[in-house]
Amino acid sequence: MKISHLASIILLATSTLSGCNEKTVSVNPQSPQLLDSYQSRLDIYTPVTLTTDLSHLSDNQKKMIALLIEASDIIDDLFWQQAFGPDKKAFLSAISDEKVRKFADINYGPWDRLAGDKAFFTTVEEKPLGAEFYPHDMTKEEFETADFPDKKGLYSLVRRDKNGQLTTIAYSEAYSEQLNRIAVILEKAATFAADKEFANYLTMRAEALRTDNYQPSDFAWMEMKNNPIDVVIGPIETYEDQLYGYRAAFESYVLIKDMAWSEKLAKYAAYLPELQKGLPVSKKYKQEIPGSDADLNAYDVIYYAGHSNAGSKTIAINLPNDEEVQLKKGTRRLQLKNAMQAKFDSILVPIAKQLIVPEQRKHVSFTAFFANTMFHEVAHGLGIKNTINNNGTVRQALKEHASALEEGKADILGLYMIRQLLKKGVITEGQLEDYYTTFLAGIFRSVRFGASSAHGKANMVRFNYFAEQGAFTRNEQGQYSVNMEKMTNAIDGLSKLILEFQGNGDYQGVDKLVKKSGIIPQELASDLARLENAGIPVDITFNQGKKILGL
Template sequence: MRYNALYLALAFAGVLSACSPADNTSSTTSANSDAKAAETMATVSLLPAFEKRLDIYRSVDLTADLSVLNDNQRTMLSKLIDASKIMDDLFWQQAFGEEKAAFLAKLPEGKVRTFADINYGPWDRLKGDEPFLSGYAEKPAGAQFYPADMTKQEFETAELSDKTGLYSVIRRDSEGKLHTIPYSVQYKTELEAAAKLLTEASVLAEDKEFAEYLKLRAQALLTDNYQPSDFAWMAMKNNPIELVIGPIETYEDQLFGYRAAFEAYVLVKDLSWSEKLAKYAATLPALQKGLPVADAYKAETPGSDADLNAYDVIYYAGHSNAGSKTIAINLPNDEQVQLEKGTRRLQLKNAMQAKFDHIMLPIADLLIAPEQRKHVTFNAFFNNTMFHEVAHGLGIKNTINDKGSVRQALKEHASALEEGKADILGLYMITQLKQQGMLDEGELEDYYTTFMAGIFRSVRFGASSAHGKANMIRFNYFAEQGAFVRNDDGTYQVDYPKMQAAMASLSELILTLQGDGNYDGVAALVADKGVIKPQLSADLARLAAADIPVDVVFNQGKEVLGLK
């Protein structure tokens, strides 16, 4: 209600401005421009359906203990954060296109402007990318990677260099024909500035492997050749400070899932937790062999030079900061690097703790059967998330029938199915390790019950999120298999034996779809099960009515950390 009043005030001010006599020294063009701006400001308003969604994010200070760092390292962190801010600006261009400052200036200060800032534009990322501001149509599936008027058929029939490439945009030339422009050309000015900061940071880095990575990553930003820096990133083992930066994930491209979006994380390693995780890396080859699927679908052998580490994240930027916040990372995505070297799994412990405290526990208190709530634990949440990231490195990266990579064969459905695979295989691996006596933390019931509570948390991310869609599919599949029951009091109770059976059968289904590159089969699965049905929708509404946040938003930056 208060924000409607603010919009009326803003509209009234815009009308007054538009009706004011023109300054004699102003050009006609300037006057027309001012009038157009005033008209825009007068018409942009929050849509009524979104008035209750402005508080779905819980604000949390993003801090870490930096007392062990020396002056050089603290200066280096400042440069890494500055480079990350450039990734943030680039993601705005990729996701929305309208200049950030000008867009936000059209909105009143307060909750509406903050909500737009969190969503990187006028679309609610946790509500199917629905527009929440008047004057904006639905979000283009291809974001700003492709021309707005381009059809899928036009793209698929066009002859283009780097057609399915990660690091180029599609544009029209003067004759209206499609062509590609490399990121290093399209975003040249910004990437040169970011590369300069990374090069300067490399001089301050005391760890030689980290310094080499920063130099190679700087070169990658300028050349679009990221593989050498990915290999260098895999070689890092002892650096206390970590940086993930560049165009990485393809979730933002919901048209084809080809183009990568800019993002960044600045992290500090938690040495004690990392030591606890190291023992699990050696189990990966055996886990790959034991996957519940025919041998052809697990014939690839991922590299064993992989590690598991825990970090406190101190800065998010770009894609990783838009809407729901990432709590774990499994990189690099380059299939060749994965096969030769494996992947690194980074668990963002402080971000996980914030989500567990403010979201998971309240959800469990409302939707999990009272006798099973004791099984919702942070250790189980941490390990479920960790093995989710481990599972990204398992299975198969290339189809078994010459359809190319899984990512290319499944197109826009690849990300959702991959997230679903990682979720379910992560739980499968935990089950195997518990049965083998290799995972001594908690009871198996802890992992299954926390997994169930986690579905309610992640399904709220909406259909536009690969993670949200994956959770919808799993919830509906589990319901059909009797993996849980909904009690008369509106709480859910896990049937542990049936969940274990459903876990194995869903794992086999997903791995087979990926290996076959079965686009039509995945599309049918998403259409059938990637939806929120009425009963679940009503239960999610109970979470909203209880003011349980959907996700967190971070107060972050150099000032919060005490850096210059």
């Protein structure tokens, strides 16, 4: 019988536990002990109160928001199970120090998500790459040679049957009690929705949670255009599955639409087909046509839960992930304006003062930061979703590297889009140097999340590629400046490389690239240490909930 990580950390009894194919672990039954080296990392998150003006909403809409937050709380518990183990309360209550307990809560377990998932307790072993999606004693060889239903499924757990063979259990079965509760709450929330399309989405999403069939509700979500309230909820991103990138983790966002900002952004989506044609790669890698219903909107986020709330906080969303929905309908890009502003003010501006040369600091702006983030999400719709050589989808062909390469593609093609739209006069704010310089400062911000996550690997591959191409230089004071011409050439070169890897489904090529360039060089590590010494937070954490919102 396999023991959970929770059991190996807390031990509700004073005994020593052991499990099949796992090491025996002895643990202090009183309280997990923090590693001495971690005392300095307990303050890397700065708290932000997550709120917005709700005065324009009706009483029914406020009731609906309260219900969506309740559903999100259950989602949060489900993600704890997927990321760490079944008993969140027992784990946290065993930690006596309040700051340590808060740090563990932010990380959804005993592994530091912004330091390569390093364990921060003395008695904790390395985090399994497959989190809780797979048996801990399963090898890659065993998985790849085994034949069982839904082997690469997004919405199932891999488990052992009574004979010890690999099999799967659907999320709707494994988490049936919690998912049914969420479904009931969503159905009740739908009764308070004035927008019929949003009410329809909520009821369809409830059905999806019960059946594991999410595509109909994804199509329904794409049909919503005028709803002032939104919720993204369910098993969505596959980043938590670092073993294969197959399994989706639970998360939720509750959102209030900023109508004025959304109207400003609406014009950009229409340029996707034209920008697809102009990608710096041969025609066979851009033969897919982005969906025509893609749209851009700005929101204030009022609640995060599950994967979206673990470690670094998401500031923009590009969904759905379903390749078929993307090709038929496109995607929706949601810019989380209030969270983005908080990161810019608290983190990016102080970083620029430390690491960008004085003469280029004036080019670091919120307008550019917002646009770089937004066009990153838009750029997910460019490129290719299916390999050109019958290797299936890009996600399946590139396995655990698919997410990292996709994030790298979105970053680099976002800059390509900005450059093209500035040339066309579609973007009228700022100059190209603003976007490039802010992007460079943004790399330093993102690199501090570590190199283990999909975003972290993408950041390092890009940073090291830019360094090789001379896209930026570093002076004796450890300050960086952008070389505009070489930056443009590096953007086009890396765009071509990534799109070809994706189109070819070249797993070996990507694996080699990540192993070579997905690391933090020593010189950069010393520069990042300066940011730590200056007391600049790595990321934000939220004071959030119904009480904060006055609900």
